[in-house]
Amino acid sequence: MIGIQPSWQEEVKQVAYGIRRRVLEHTVINKGGYLSQACSAAEILATMYIRIMNLGKTDEPLMPLPFTGVPGPNNPNAFTGAIFNGPKGPQYDRFILSPSQYALVLYALLIEVNRMAPEGLHQFNVDGYTVEMIGAMHSPGMEVMTGSLGQGLSQAAGIAMARKLRGDTGKVWVFMSDGEWQSGQNWEALQAISFYKLDNLGIYIDANGQQCDGAMCEVMNIEPFADRLTAFGAKVYRVDGHDLDMLVKPILEPVQQGKPLIVIADTIPWRGIEILKERYPKLHYVRFFTEQEREQYAAILKSL
Amino acid sequence: MEILSKVHARNLVEWAKNKPDVYVLSADLTNSTEIDLFRDTYPDRFLSMGVAEQNMISFAGGMTREGLYPFIHTFAVFIYRRAYDQIAISVAYPNLPVRMFGFLPGVTTPGGATHQSIEDISIMRSLPNMTILECGDATDVESVLDLAHSINGPVYVRMLRGEIPRLFAQQDKMQLNQARTISRGNDITVLSSGICTEEAMYAIQAMQRVGLSIQHMHITTLKPFSDDQVLEAIANSHYGVITMENHSIIGGLGTIIGEQMAESGIGKKLVRIGLKDTFIHGASRSYLMREYHLDAAALIEEVGKLIGHDLNIDEDELARAYVAPIHSNAKVEAL
Numbered sequence: 001m002i003g004i005q006p007s008w009q010e011e012v013k014q015v016a017y018g019i020r021r022r023v024l025e026h027t028v029i030n031k032g033g034y035l036s037q038a039c040s041a042a043e044i045l046a047t048m049y050i051r052i053m054n055l056g057k058t059d060e061p062l063m064p065l066p067f068t069g070v071p072g073p074n075n076p077n078a079f080t081g082a083i084f085n086g087p088k089g090p091q092y093d094r095f096i097l098s099p100s101q102y103a104l105v106l107y108a109l110l111i112e113v114n115r116m117a118p119e120g121l122h123q124f125n126v127d128g129y130t131v132e133m134i135g136a137m138h139s140p141g142m143e144v145m146t147g148s149l150g151q152g153l154s155q156a157a158g159i160a161m162a163r164k165l166r167g168d169t170g171k172v173w174v175f176m177s178d179g180e181w182q183s184g185q186n187w188e189a190l191q192a193i194s195f196y197k198l199d200n201l202g203i204y205i206d207a208n209g210q211q212c213d214g215a216m217c218e219v220m221n222i223e224p225f226a227d228r229l230t231a232f233g234a235k236v237y238r239v240d241g242h243d244l245d246m247l248v249k250p251i252l253e254p255v256q257q258g259k260p261l262i263v264i265a266d267t268i269p270w271r272g273i274e275i276l277k278e279r280y281p282k283l284h285y286v287r288f289f290t291e292q293e294r295e296q297y298a299a300i301l302k303s304l
Numbered sequence: 305m306e307i308l309s310k311v312h313a314r315n316l317v318e319w320a321k322n323k324p325d326v327y328v329l330s331a332d333l334t335n336s337t338e339i340d341l342f343r344d345t346y347p348d349r350f351l352s353m354g355v356a357e358q359n360m361i362s363f364a365g366g367m368t369r370e371g372l373y374p375f376i377h378t379f380a381v382f383i384y385r386r387a388y389d390q391i392a393i394s395v396a397y398p399n400l401p402v403r404m405f406g407f408l409p410g411v412t413t414p415g416g417a418t419h420q421s422i423e424d425i426s427i428m429r430s431l432p433n434m435t436i437l438e439c440g441d442a443t444d445v446e447s448v449l450d451l452a453h454s455i456n457g458p459v460y461v462r463m464l465r466g467e468i469p470r471l472f473a474q475q476d477k478m479q480l481n482q483a484r485t486i487s488r489g490n491d492i493t494v495l496s497s498g499i500c501t502e503e504a505m506y507a508i509q510a511m512q513r514v515g516l517s518i519q520h521m522h523i524t525t526l527k528p529f530s531d532d533q534v535l536e537a538i539a540n541s542h543y544g545v546i547t548m549e550n551h552s553i554i555g556g557l558g559t560i561i562g563e564q565m566a567e568s569g570i571g572k573k574l575v576r577i578g579l580k581d582t583f584i585h586g587a588s589r590s591y592l593m594r595e596y597h598l599d600a601a602a603l604i605e606e607v608g609k610l611i612g613h614d615l616n617i618d619e620d621e622l623a624r625a626y627v628a629p630i631h632s633n634a635k636v637e638a639l
Contacts, residue, residue, distance in 0.1 A: 188356035
């Protein structure tokens with residue numbers, strides 16, 4: 001296929017493997033974690049970072065900074081985690097993680113692409129550090145507050161609007177989950193994105209069909225999802241979220257002037273760690289209730 | 305008294321002339337919040353966001369991160385009630401310079417409970433990083449832009465529109481954390497905010513005529529609040545202090561003063577004039593002010609209770625407060 005070299009695919013595969021391995025390891029050690037999100041989103045996030053987004057480089061893997069206080073008029077030391085995505089510049093793309101419940105997966109990814117030091121993950125959910133369980137804007141790789149689902153896309157749209165007005169060539173990429181599209185604010189945001197023709201904004205959706213209470217089709221249906229997004233003015237592609245070529249294909253297509261790009265990436269939440277399927281439909285957070293269960297996962301970690 | 309019409313409409317256009325980073329965001333209430341002239345003058349800096357306040361607030365947060373200054377304009381209730389989580393997380397937590405102009409405070413609209421902001425100060429005050437300003441006259445409306453724009457962080461403004469009196473000289477501008485003293489005295493301190501200041505002025509003029517010495521101060525900064533002059537005035541008042549606000553007595557000016565007095569150990573009597581933990585309904589401003597005891601007569605009554613005897617001030621002795629007609633050319637809808 002035009003523009004696709006075998007080398008990037010190998011790299012993505014390796015990074016995706018590394019994400020799953022690292023999150024599984026973390027889950028085994030901590031007796032719990034957001035493991036299914038790693039399984040579903042590994043290829044999407046790895047492809048975004050390696051093949052899709054034009055991010056500035058980081059000179060070396062960075063160590064996360066300790067907590068320096070919340071932002072405020074009297075706190076000049078507050079910072080965002082955007083530095084892990086490289087320097088900002090008019091030509092560079094930006095990355096916004098909308099469901100910050102995926103923070104652990106993002107941290108693992110940042111380590112795999114050499115943007116974050118592996119030791120940084122030891123600060124996960126540790127008091128006084130910023131590698132938070134539900135990522136905040138100071139957490140590695142994050143730039144805005146998105147833990148309250150529905151606000152990420154609107155904030156990204158505001159950034160995209162300002163960048164468009166300024167004439168930046170870089171894009172704003174938003175990683176989203178499917179469950180959060182139950183929230184009305186995302187539809188308000190997409191309505192505005194279409195109205196202002198923010199074609200400098202692109203969205204990849206990890207459509208794993210899962211949410212906190214269980215399977216989305218049981219909790220609150222959003223289908224026909226692609227039709228709804230299309231009706232709201234987006235150029236929508238629905239692809240296999242584990243197929244690297246298909247994940248990249250939408251950005252190789254001619255740009256639809258004035259329309260935001262949305263890629264619904266259908267994924268399997270136990271992909272690569274099949275034992276997770278036994279927990280269906282409760283996959284949002286994996287917690288081990290017995291030592292035996294933990295050993296089962298530890299054995300899988302060894303075999304990976 | 306000079307009555308001005310559409311003060312904000314003209315003032316905003318003039319003020320924003322050389323500020324290319326200032327954008328105005330509207331949620332389908334462009335004429336109703338007096339930004340139609342801005343839209344027509346600077347169409348490239350006017351963003352129509354539709355009836356979608358949650359997105360508007362978060363979107364504005366995103367814009368500020370790229371160096372722009374969004375000025376949100378809609379009715380107050382649709383800011384703090386409709387989009388509270390968005391204000392807290394997309395704007396207040398990151399301390400972003402989003403300026404929110406909330407119109408129709410309290411009794412200023414016959415639009416009923418859905419349109420009357422009666423607890424906005426209370427709600428917004430508990431948000432870290434939030435600055436709260438309230439306008440009470442034309443000079444406030446003119447000078448609030450500079451003040452709001454000087455704040456490093458989000459600002460919520462309780463805004464007035466339509467026909468507004470000028471109570472303060474044009475050069476006597478709104479300043480952060482600084483009450484304006486309207487009259488001096490040491491029997492009682494009256495602290496008023498917003499449209500209550502005009503009412504208080506009428507009542508106090510009448511009470512001064514019967515020999516009372518009243519310290520009257522107009523409060524425009526509700527948060528932060530650290531005005532020593534105010535506390536000093538209260539401490540020096542023989543009978544105590546009366547707060548007067550077009551807002552619930554829970555969480556607004558009355559609460560603020562109560563907290564300040566307690567923390568400073570000022571042992572004076574505090575009387576709070578305001579909405580007594582009640583919603584109100586759709587009716588004229590003058591009717592609502594009388595019905596809910598927010599007007600000049602209410603202040604005279606409370607002063608009488610505080611000093612222990614009726615003042616016997618005939619209503620005819622009160623200078624008539626200016627009452628804007630519900631159906632005015634200065635407003636599009638009768639809201």
